[in-house]
Amino acid sequence: MSHDSLLESFTAGRRAALSRAITIVENERAGFRDVLAALHSRLGRAHRIGITGPPGAGKSTLTAALIEHYRQHDERVGVIAVDPTSPFTGGALLGDRIRMNEISLDAGVFIRSMATRGSLGGLALATKEVADVMDAYGFDRVIVETVGVGQSELDIASAADSTVVVLVPESGDAIQAMKAGLMEAADLFVINKSDRPGADRLAREVSMMLHLRSGNVMRNVPAHHGVNLAAVKAGSAARRSVPDSVNVNAPSPVESVPSWEIPVLKTIAETRAGVTELAQSLDSHRSWLTATGELSRRRRKRITERVRDEVARRLQRVVWEEQGGAALLEESLHALEDGSTTPYEVAARIAERILPAQGTTPG
Amino acid sequence: MSHDSLLESFTAGRRAALSRAITIVENERAGFRDVLAALHSRLGRAHRIGITGPPGAGKSTLTAALIEHYRQHDERVGVIAVDPTSPFTGGALLGDRIRMNEISLDAGVFIRSMATRGSLGGLALATKEVADVMDAYGFDRVIVETVGVGQSELDIASAADSTVVVLVPESGDAIQAMKAGLMEAADLFVINKSDRPGADRLAREVSMMLHLRSGNVMRNVPAHHGVNLAAVKAGSAARRSVPDSVNVNAPSPVESVPSWEIPVLKTIAETRAGVTELAQSLDSHRSWLTATGELSRRRRKRITERVRDEVARRLQRVVWEEQGGAALLEESLHALEDGSTTPYEVAARIAERILPAQGTTPG
Numbered sequence: 076m077s078h079d080s081l082l083e084s085f086t087a088g089r090r091a092a093l094s095r096a097i098t099i100v101e102n103e104r105a106g107f108r109d110v111l112a113a114l115h116s117r118l119g120r121a122h123r124i125g126i127t128g129p130p131g132a133g134k135s136t137l138t139a140a141l142i143e144h145y146r147q148h149d150e151r152v153g154v155i156a157v158d159p160t161s162p163f164t165g166g167a168l169l170g171d172r173i174r175m176n177e178i179s180l181d182a183g184v185f186i187r188s189m190a191t192r193g194s195l196g197g198l199a200l201a202t203k204e205v206a207d208v209m210d211a212y213g214f215d216r217v218i219v220e221t222v223g224v225g226q227s228e229l230d231i232a233s234a235a236d237s238t239v240v241v242l243v244p245e246s247g248d249a250i251q252a253m254k255a256g257l258m259e260a261a262d263l264f265v266i267n268k269s270d271r272p273g274a275d276r277l278a279r280e281v282s283m284m285l286h287l288r289s290g291n292v293m294r295n296v297p298a299h300h301g302v303n304l305a306a307v308k309a310g311s312a313a314r315r316s317v318p319d320s321v322n323v324n325a326p327s328p329v330e331s332v333p334s335w336e337i338p339v340l341k342t343i344a345e346t347r348a349g350v351t352e353l354a355q356s357l358d359s360h361r362s363w364l365t366a367t368g369e370l371s372r373r374r375r376k377r378i379t380e381r382v383r384d385e386v387a388r389r390l391q392r393v394v395w396e397e398q399g400g401a402a403l404l405e406e407s408l409h410a411l412e413d414g415s416t417t418p419y420e421v422a423a424r425i426a427e428r429i430l431p432a433q434g435t436t437p438g
Numbered sequence: 439m440s441h442d443s444l445l446e447s448f449t450a451g452r453r454a455a456l457s458r459a460i461t462i463v464e465n466e467r468a469g470f471r472d473v474l475a476a477l478h479s480r481l482g483r484a485h486r487i488g489i490t491g492p493p494g495a496g497k498s499t500l501t502a503a504l505i506e507h508y509r510q511h512d513e514r515v516g517v518i519a520v521d522p523t524s525p526f527t528g529g530a531l532l533g534d535r536i537r538m539n540e541i542s543l544d545a546g547v548f549i550r551s552m553a554t555r556g557s558l559g560g561l562a563l564a565t566k567e568v569a570d571v572m573d574a575y576g577f578d579r580v581i582v583e584t585v586g587v588g589q590s591e592l593d594i595a596s597a598a599d600s601t602v603v604v605l606v607p608e609s610g611d612a613i614q615a616m617k618a619g620l621m622e623a624a625d626l627f628v629i630n631k632s633d634r635p636g637a638d639r640l641a642r643e644v645s646m647m648l649h650l651r652s653g654n655v656m657r658n659v660p661a662h663h664g665v666n667l668a669a670v671k672a673g674s675a676a677r678r679s680v681p682d683s684v685n686v687n688a689p690s691p692v693e694s695v696p697s698w699e700i701p702v703l704k705t706i707a708e709t710r711a712g713v714t715e716l717a718q719s720l721d722s723h724r725s726w727l728t729a730t731g732e733l734s735r736r737r738r739k740r741i742t743e744r745v746r747d748e749v750a751r752r753l754q755r756v757v758w759e760e761q762g763g764a765a766l767l768e769e770s771l772h773a774l775e776d777g778s779t780t781p782y783e784v785a786a787r788i789a790e791r792i793l794p795a796q797g798t799t800p801g
Contacts, residue, residue, distance in 0.1 A: 115780040385785035417478040422748035
């Protein structure tokens with residue numbers, strides 16, 4: 076199938092074309108850039124939701140619960156599971172797997188599990204590009220579920236419009252969770268398995284830490300942003316966007332901007348308890364993003380990062396593959412090991428294959 | 439101070455010169471490559487130990503316990519804490535901090551905490567380079583402690599000769615831990631806080647999973663490696679390197695190679711229980727690495743990665759800073775946002791600043 080006819084089928088909403096386009100993009104097959112470029116103008120409709128948190132927090136079950144919720148409201152959902160052992164690909168307990176199977180038979184749901192590749196940097200980029208494909212296809216929500224609490228995993232989640240950090244009472248005290256940078260990434264906190272002992276304490280701790288950190292009523296909003304407060308208040312779903320403690324009628328020395336007050340929600344994903352509230356809170360967040368201009372800012376940041384990632388990918392390919400960098404490195408291994416050259420000399424010589432020669436580097 | 443006199447002081451073992459060299463390297467100050475290149479021939483003496491695991495596992499306390507152990511044996515220890523909230527920089531409970539202060543007053547110990555920077559990729563590279571500086575300075579052990587269980591954090595830990603993965607009964611069941619890729623990274627498992635309920639169960643689970651995974655007696659040894667089994671058996675510290683279940687005297691169809699049987703140790707870092715055994719096990723691992731040639735293989739891999747990282751760093755700097763890529767991106771933002779161009783077109787134009795023009799890319 077040519078790319079033109081692929082794009083035609085894709086635009087017509089054929090599921091096989093979606094699947095094919097994702098495969099091309101995920102594996103960087105020939106022409107993947109053309110596919111992505113062709114879809115670029117169709118981006119921005121989907122609400123991108125990142126779900127992250129430590130292992131065992133119940134992220135997949137929560138994702139399944141959200142899918143069910145959105146399907147009941149006739150929304151179409153794309154899911155990217157960045158975890159080879161996710162229940163979405165069979166690496167789960169039997170009960171879960173049956174539920175996942177049901178979900179995956181639903182034509183309004185499309186699930187793609189992305190295996191970890193050599194470099195997580197590459198995976199992060201591919202994940203964002205697959206999310207683009209799903210967005211362009213017309214899903215109302217695109218959910219990216221990442222395992223782990225590491226920086227790269229958070230980066231993936233943060234490429235979403237709304238990032239949900241899921242914790243459980245067992246995942247260690249809140250202070251430890253904060254350590255891992257979750258605090259910076261979260262737009263919403265969820266305490267899952269909230270019927271277990273310690274849930275209330277964890278919720279209180281997280282709330283307290285969020286509060287302590289906020290001498291920052293302005294936190295999520297860049298200082299230079301003009302905001303139409305009336306528009307925010309008029310938005311039906313913007314209930315949460317004006318914190319109680321801010322008197323919006325008081326005169327203020329600087330322009331007053333409604334901040335997003337990060338909620339700490341409780342769920343029991345297994346029984347679906349709290350899932351409706353989570354979905355409502357996600358909608359509130361999205362309204363806040365739109366009303367404050369934060370959505371544009373995040374998408375601008377995302378587009379900037381995409382250009383940077385793509386430049387890096389191009390340069391790496393040229394220098395290592397086309398210009399023989401890999402071969403030169405191979406030849407230099409002995410000299411590197413016996414210390415007669417250094418990684419910095421070899422790297423300079425490889426980079427010179429494409430860079431204009433510089434005065435300081437030895438011939 | 440010129441770099442020459444810095445290197446002279448460094449070689450003479452002056453602590454101020456070590457500190458200065460680390461700062462230059464960590465912050466990529468002018469001439470940092472010269473410093474690293476000058477030290478390259480002095481690398482390879484230190485035993486590099488990575489300590490990783492989920493938040494709250496007691497990694498810092500375990501690191502402190504190892505430092506004390508090594509100091510009692512007159513070994514000098516360098517520590518890199520990749521965590522801005524580590525007790526090593528004051529972000530700890532009072533008791534811990536006092537202990538850390540004592541350690542840090544010891545002239546045989548040098549501790550550097552590395553804050554997380556914008557990109558963890560950059561942090562990972564800087565961490566390895568700081569470890570090089572410590573190695574070149576003459577530390578017997580260089581310990582890198584990383585928070586989190588994400589891929590990038592594991593990458594940092596895996597740059598060590600020996601990687602210790604620390605778990606606690608509270609950190610969720612073993613299956614979840616395995617999910618996060620810890621299994622692949624670990625040379626040794628430690629169940630810390632092993633006096634708590636669930637420790638024995640966790641230890642059993644981890645052992646069982648390690649066992650299940652091994653139809654791979656050969657696991658850590660590349661197939662093409664010739665190994666002198668006698669040398670291994672002669673090594674005093676190589677006790678652990680021949681698993682009980684392998685009859686080394688039996689004739690074997692393929693060349694038999696002693697694998698490293700990943701131990702699952704129990705510690706209570708607070709009370710130092712099990713720390714001597716951990717240190718012994720680390721020595722066994724190092725002997726195994728040396729005897730089997732695995733050490734050379736890991737160092738070759740490390741040197742290869744260093745060249746790749748350095749090439750990427752050079753290219754990025756040239757294209758974004760020297761060749762005006764950043765300005766071009768800035769100028770293109772509007773067109774990117776209104777969809778009249780795509781990230782892929784802009785990236786191609788930026789990459790062209792240094793790449794030989796290609797037939798397929800538009801002017």
